[in-house]
Amino acid sequence: MYPPYRLTLTRAPRKPLIVLPHTLSEVTGPVFGHGDIREADNDLTRQHEGEPIGERITVSGKVLDDNGRPVPNTLIEVWQCNSAGRYRHRIDQHHAPLDPNFSGGGRTLTDAQGNYRFVTIKPGPYPWENHPNAWRPAHIHFSLYGTAFATRLVTQMYFPGDPLLPFCPIFNSIPDPKGRERVISKFELNRTEPGWSLGFRFDIVVRGREATPFEGKK
Amino acid sequence: MRAKSKTGRVLEPTPWCTVGPYFSVTVNDSNSVRAIAAPDAKGERVKLICAVFDRDGKPVTDTLVEIWQANADGKYNHPADRQEKSIDSPFRGFGRQITDENGACEFETIMPGRVPGPRGALQAPHLEVGVFTRGVLKLLATRIYFSGDAANAECPVLALVPKTRRATLMALPVAGQPGTWRHEIHLSGPKETVFFDV
Numbered sequence: 340m341y342p343p344y345r346l347t348l349t350r351a352p353r354k355p356l357i358v359l360p361h362t363l364s365e366v367t368g369p370v371f372g373h374g375d376i377r378e379a380d381n382d383l384t385r386q387h388e389g390e391p392i393g394e395r396i397t398v399s400g401k402v403l404d405d406n407g408r409p410v411p412n413t414l415i416e417v418w419q420c421n422s423a424g425r426y427r428h429r430i431d432q433h434h435a436p437l438d439p440n441f442s443g444g445g446r447t448l449t450d451a452q453g454n455y456r457f458v459t460i461k462p463g464p465y466p467w468e469n470h471p472n473a474w475r476p477a478h479i480h481f482s483l484y485g486t487a488f489a490t491r492l493v494t495q496m497y498f499p500g501d502p503l504l505p506f507c508p509i510f511n512s513i514p515d516p517k518g519r520e521r522v523i524s525k526f527e528l529n530r531t532e533p534g535w536s537l538g539f540r541f542d543i544v545v546r547g548r549e550a551t552p553f554e555g556k557k
Numbered sequence: 558m559r560a561k562s563k564t565g566r567v568l569e570p571t572p573w574c575t576v577g578p579y580f581s582v583t584v585n586d587s588n589s590v591r592a593i594a595a596p597d598a599k600g601e602r603v604k605l606i607c608a609v610f611d612r613d614g615k616p617v618t619d620t621l622v623e624i625w626q627a628n629a630d631g632k633y634n635h636p637a638d639r640q641e642k643s644i645d646s647p648f649r650g651f652g653r654q655i656t657d658e659n660g661a662c663e664f665e666t667i668m669p670g671r672v673p674g675p676r677g678a679l680q681a682p683h684l685e686v687g688v689f690t691r692g693v694l695k696l697l698a699t700r701i702y703f704s705g706d707a708a709n710a711e712c713p714v715l716a717l718v719p720k721t722r723r724a725t726l727m728a729l730p731v732a733g734q735p736g737t738w739r740h741e742i743h744l745s746g747p748k749e750t751v752f753f754d755v
Contacts, residue, residue, distance in 0.1 A: 341694060344575075344692070344694075345692075346691060346692030347692050347693070347694065348612075349611045349612040349613060349615075349692065349744075349745065350611050350612070350617070350690065350691075350692035350693050350744045350745060351692070351693060351694070351744070351745060352697065352744060352745055352749055352750075352752050353745055353749065354722075354749050354751075354752075356752050356753060356754035357717055357718055357751055357752070357753050357754065358717075358753070358754045359698070359714065359717070359753040359754060359755050360674075360675050361755070362672065362673070362674045362675065362680065362714065363627075363633060363637070363638055363640075363672045363673060364625070364627070364633070364672060364680070364683070364685050365685070365755050366637050367625070367633040367634075367635035367637050367638050368625055368635060368651075369625060369635075369649070369650070369651035370634070370635060370636075375588070403568060404568075405566040405567060405568050405569070405570055406566070406567050406568075407567040407568050416583045416584060417583065418579060418580055418582040418583040418584075419582075420579075426579045426582060427582060428578070428579045428581065428582055430578055430579075430619070431578075431579065442582065443582050443583075444582045444583035444585075445583065446583065446588075480574075480576070480577060480579070480580065482576070482580070482583075482584070486637075487635075487637065488625050488685050488687070488698075488755065489755045491623075491687060491696055492570070492571060492573065493573060493574070493575075493576045493689060493695075493696065494571050494572065494573055494574045495574035495575075495577075509574060509575060509577075510574075512574070512575075512694050513572040513573075513574070515572075517569070518569070518572040519572070521569065521571055521572060522571065522572055522574065543571045544568045544569065544570045544571045545570060545571070546570050547566075
């Protein structure tokens with residue numbers, strides 16, 4: 340629970356979590372493949388007839404486990420609002436225009452070295468109803484399966500230097516300042532495509548296998 | 558070679574952030590999975606209704622519910638499961654659905670087999686469940702067991718749960734609808750479901 344993020348008051352469990360020793364059920368998980376991905380799923384600027392309005396960017400990086408090993412062939416799903424700060428979603432009522440050329444959803448698999456890359460436009464900030472004059476900093480949502488049920492990760496990637504970050508209770512719900520730094524992407528000049536797009540790097544660390552499951556062998 | 562930190566890790570995991578309200582921009586009907594088991598999968602058919610509630614008993618809409626389970630023989634469709642049991646190809650074992658205006662969603666599956674647990678003791682048939690919703694900062698991991706299954710009494714994982722709270726993990730058969738089970742997940746409040754630290 341994190342009271343400044345109001346909705347946690349009615350939704351966060353209050354009782355202590357029960358520690359679950361990893362069994363086969365936790366060290367296995369869904370496996371995804373190229374059949375789950377379509378052409379242009381990782382290029383959010385090419386999903387419609389025209390190009391979306393906004394600052395074209397690439398977001399790329401590596402998925403590693405906490406032992407520093409690359410996580411290959413893992414599914415990454417992203418979603419974001421458009422450059423005006425509006426999601427293409429029925430419950431987003433923000434008074435900002437939808438962009439007919441932008442849906443805001445992407446999917447990809449990491450390659451054999453754990454690398455991934457998305458092409459998109461920079462999302463805008465937007466107001467929300469948590470408290471008076473609340474604004475979300477620009478962010479892209481990331482969902483990863485990793486290698487097992489226990490390695491699942493859903494997070495949000497932010498942009499360096501965003502002046503809204505210190506005021507955001509969702510960003511500040513990450514207790515450790517070093518943890519907050521790890522969800523801010525880095526601008527890297529060598530990831531820009533000259534004359535085309537700016538490049539941001541976002542490396543993601545999922546949990547590794549912590550325990551060897553007991554497999555019932557004699 | 559990077560040095561390990563105090564936690565024994567080379568790298569610290571990326572922190573969780575809430576899934577928020579808008580994930581169905583990407584996770585939606587075109588790629589959500591209602592059929593954990595295709596119609597020709599081996600095993601006793603189960604239609605599972607999951608309903609999610611908040612502290613005040615209000616339905617929680619726009620929530621992602623994910624299921625991971627073993628097949629009828631107790632084998633996971635995953636390389637880390639090295640048991641000498643066969644994969645059943647119409648059975649994937651994975652499902653994800655989004656709750657509707659009643660906080661509910663449905664899955665089509667089969668009754669899972671038993672898989673080994675700590676010290677080799679067999680676990681009772683269960684599903685792994687992940688719940689993702691706005692107002693929740695990280696994955697809520699829970700399980701669904703089937704009420705009345707004799708194996709529940711000897712499940713080494715259920716044994717870790719205080720007796721008074723075990724009922725919060727039990728799906729109940731729906732009267733008059735054979736093969737249909739209903740399970741309530743209470744995020745908080747007097748009926749709070751047991752959640753696990755995985």
